[in-house]
Amino acid sequence: MWSVIKARLKQGFRTGTFPHTRPVLPDRFQGLPCLDNTRCRTDCRVCIEACPTNAIGREKDGIVLDSGKCLFCGKCVPLCPEGVIRFSREHDLAAFSRQELLRKDSSASHELQPRAEIRKLCGKSLKIRQVSAGGCGACELDFNVLNTLAWDMARLHIQVVASPRHADCLLVTGPVSKNMLLALQKTYAAVPEPCFVIACGACAISGGIHAESPEVCGGLEGILPVDLYVPGCPPHPATLLEAMIRFMGLKLR
């Protein structure tokens, strides 16, 4: 008993100040991709060919980087002779629509505008059931991290629930392996209507690195209607938490 109290004093109070302040990110963190298409040479395909997930495509006036496919590996950055692509340190990457994940310039990511119906339905709380559908475990682990005392998402009224019957939304990770498709659909059906869906990570959004595998469905598109896209491989805990808070329409900073 005494040793537990002593340890408590030694360990101290360690819950971070995020989301009320900006998160502490590693120096080498690769956040929101920013493009300077004025410098892009139209005759060059180096970045397009180097991207392991075909996240970069060409349009008339330059390149488009799909942050829903991007692994944030940064391989394209040193290859570009003109320095068109840069990964900023911005952790706020989420979007409400697939279209908003396409990056063509270096504008800030779309501020998620609170959706009235979510506020009306969920109030200030969000109960989440997570389904891993072929995920590699990294998205799941970094979602779990939000439950530790360092992030403590329960103080923001966000909670993981054991049963889909108790959930407001599904958080799906992984490229939706064919073997998990039925279980995912059944879990979705078991959530009381309306069920919001969060696609967490490149795999769930687009299939990510596994998109072309015949054993997966290539992400949630065409399987479940997605309400919130959170890019990353895996998304940093700050990215995911910020996305959920904004989704709920809570005040941040």
Added chain:
Amino acid sequence: MSETFLRLTNPGSAALADLPVLSFSEFSSQALRVIRERGGRVSAFFAVPQGAQFRLILVLALDQEGKLLLSATDTGSEYPSLTPDCPQFHWFERELFEQHGIRPQGHPWLKPIRFNQSQNIPGVTDYFTMSGDAVHEVAVGPVHAGVIEPGHFRFQCLGEDVFSLEISLGYQHRGIEKRLIGGPDKKSIHLLETAAGDSSCSYAGAYCQIIEQLSPGCRVSDRNQALRVVAWELERIANHTGDLGALAGDVAFRPTMAYCGRLRGDFLNMTAALCGNRFGRGLIVPGGFGYEVDQTLCNKLLPWIEKTAYELNNAADLLFNAPTVLDRFENTGTVSAETAREIGLVGVAARASGLQQDVRFCHPYGFYNQLPFPLASNNSGDVLGRAQVKMGELIFSMITVAHLLEDLPLRGKTPTKYRLSGNRIAVSLVEAWRGELCHVALTDASGKFSSYKVVDPSFHNWFGLAMALRGEQISHFPVCNKSFNLSYCGHDL
């Protein structure tokens, strides 16, 4: 009797022509003799299609001698099963049957392990059943109550006691091995880094060793080898710390659960300080190390590790000195040394059952060759044993990381171009944090992968968890499961 094996050290490669192809009777008798008499362990057993036939390739690890023995045999659509003589083959033969339709005749429980053929519905298969009074069946999953990966568990209970547990996986199957054929290409390393996301560094490391073995003249500098050890050990520390916290959580001991949950994040952030990604993506690359680590970064990491190590010791002390915790850990989920050896357990689970088995120790690779290395082990085989092995490894790993960062070898070149030679076979073992991770690659005449086999430590150990549960109460499942903490996606690939 003479032995016909291709002998390699880890990591190693040889010309495919040097791989002896034996008749089946010779192949099986030699393999079984090495397993029985010299403590051989099945590291990999897989088939390579050759026209209408198949070539079965076996990799045996001799832990005491530090050698790998390889041999092969050709077979049609069936052969006499090796499992009745050696249960280590159990899962491998089920995999052969599922992937290629090769029937090991006389296999005691032949059914799919990944359900990746179109006629199979995952989880729908025959299970052991019992009947009688006080008998009941509990089915759990694939979607669980916590935030974990999917798997199906079928318990046959007699009153409160678990008579048998069957584990049915495959939900995470993404077809990674198939997609590696024809490589290496720009996707290969990313596919392997996401094979099991909590072991990205180990997977990337095993893959890079394969590339380096197959590319003549590709040598990794001492500095980069040392940095790889830093990456691997940080991965181990983060995961073991998380496991200690989760074990505490499963027996409702909140202080250690809370502290370890946070401390694990600290170690992940140290990995992120190296490369920006908390799971070490992009840290280990063919020929070297993906990021520059300068003195400033070392100076930042060293006091950070020291402080976190102190806090971790404090949190772990609480756990290992709480009578309520010890009561739940001791004599729970015991796997005897004999069972562990028989079913071929690897890693933490094997060492907790008293087996002297650790790739870093028995088959040292890279910079582990130059490190003094104790082997953390325990003879109890229970949950406490596995927790203590993790704790022992944590201490050594933290010392190693600090020691390496204090005195990194001088800068070395990172070769960027590599060319794989053709018609070769390469084997690479790495001690991932769960245990032995084995990669085997074969190249065709043009130096492309014609076959790439991955054996995750979980592939060996899932059956160990099933054995640990026998005779336990069903309420002990969470803590037993956490003490193994096996990978679903690493198994399913």
